[in-house]
Amino acid sequence: MRTIAYAFTALALALAASAAAQPVAIVGAKVHTVSGAVIENATVVITGDTITAVGAGVRAPAGARVIDGKGKWVTPGLINSAAALGLTEVGSLQDTNDASARGDRGVAATFKPWEAINPDSVLWAPTRNEGVTSVVEVPSGGVVSGQAAVVDTAGTTVEELLRKAPVAFVLNFGATGGGGGGGAGGASQGPTSRAEALDAIRALLTEAKTFPSRKGAYEAGNTRALVTGGAQLEALQPVVSGTALVLVNVDRAADIRLVLGLAKEFGLKIAIAGGAEAWKVASELAAAKVPVVTGALDNLPADFSSLGATQENAALLRKAGVPVILTAGTRETFNVRKIRQHAGNAVAYGLPWAEALRAVTLTPAEVFGVADQIGSIAEGKVANLVVWSGDPFEFATDAEHVFVKGREVQGPSRQDQLAERYKTGKRGK
Secondary structure, eight states: OHHHHHHHHHHHHHHHHHHHHSOEEEEEEEEEOSSSOEEEEEEEEEETTEEEEEETTOOOOTTOEEEEOTTOEEEEOEEEEEEOTTTBSOTTOGGGBOSBOOTBTTBOTTOOGGGGOOTTOTTHHHHHHTTEEEEEEOOBSSSEEEEEEEEESOOSSHHHHEEEEEEEEEEEOTTTTSSSSOOTTOTTTSOSSHHHHHHHHHHHHHHHHHHHHHHHHHHTTOSOOOSSOHHHHHHTHHHHTTOSEEEEEEOSHHHHHHHHHHHHHHTOEEEEEEOTTGGGGHHHHHHTTOOEEEOSOOOSOSSTTOTTOOTTHHHHHHHTTOOEEEOOOSSOGGGGGGHHHHHHHHHHTTOOHHHHHHHTTHHHHHHTTOTTTSSSOOTTSBOOEEEESSOTTSTTOOEEEEEETTEEOOOOOHHHHHHHHHHHSOOOO
């Protein structure tokens, strides 16, 4: 029996390899390249995992599989920049959660959550079926949550999923990182006010800066007690040298100003995540060239840090010149797929359509350092793209063909199987 199973698997792999080797030509579509102009009646050629041609006068190669793109829209695959796919299956069940680490006194700079990704999570399929081809996996909790990574939404192993890691360190400030929980001293002994949290972060960054010159004494046990362990301080070196991006979860406008000051004081390269009140400090964010990763559905405050929440946040930030990334958030991993609805809502509240598409494709690729690979449709880029039945930000539009690394990856998700089961009374395959 096992021999038969192995033979079947080998045959399936051979067929998949053969299909991947056949070029694909999407012919006659409206192509939103994002990095360039929109091209009407265009052809996109995929060879292997790469886009090998794009243009109005491009001919389909001999032997190619041809997809009729007439009346269709083609865009880069969508990127959700705040996700925990494969890390959090059910939020309320701790044994399905691998997105946070205990760390050392609230600091988990060495934490690499992507190492624990479950490629068999049932949440991958509905996500990619909605046109999301990459996500940024972000850890949570503590003051320093850990490191983030860009992964694709199709693959059978972590190595196949992983596109680039690390792409950022995650820091919490405000209600989640001081004055409301967590802290450099740990959840039970952490800062109880934002000012105390700021002091704790300053102490951490100062010790990280001086750690290389004190490493020998630390390893010999000849230093006073440090605010966290040597491994954490070692891991923070790219942060204090300004070479690594720091994604700071913070909502209140006053807190964002404090974070901007901290970044200037220590020479940090930062992006704001959450940013419910970021619109209030849009001009300061623009002047500092700090991107904001935010949603587009918050029309009511979730807590006292987001009293100024508005669905016009993204539009106001972009109008001021702030690079904006739209996300569906990390709290509900089963809703990562809803990023295009966030984009549609942002358009309804003033964000220009082209800017909304850029906010879920090329801008996140640029901010997280993978724009040379994904985020736009151009010759030589990785073939992560989607063929839509129409405007992807319209509710009734379908993602008809989804390609990740040149392979069409759509298939029935668990939701589809359950829907079929309850409609017909039959179990899905």
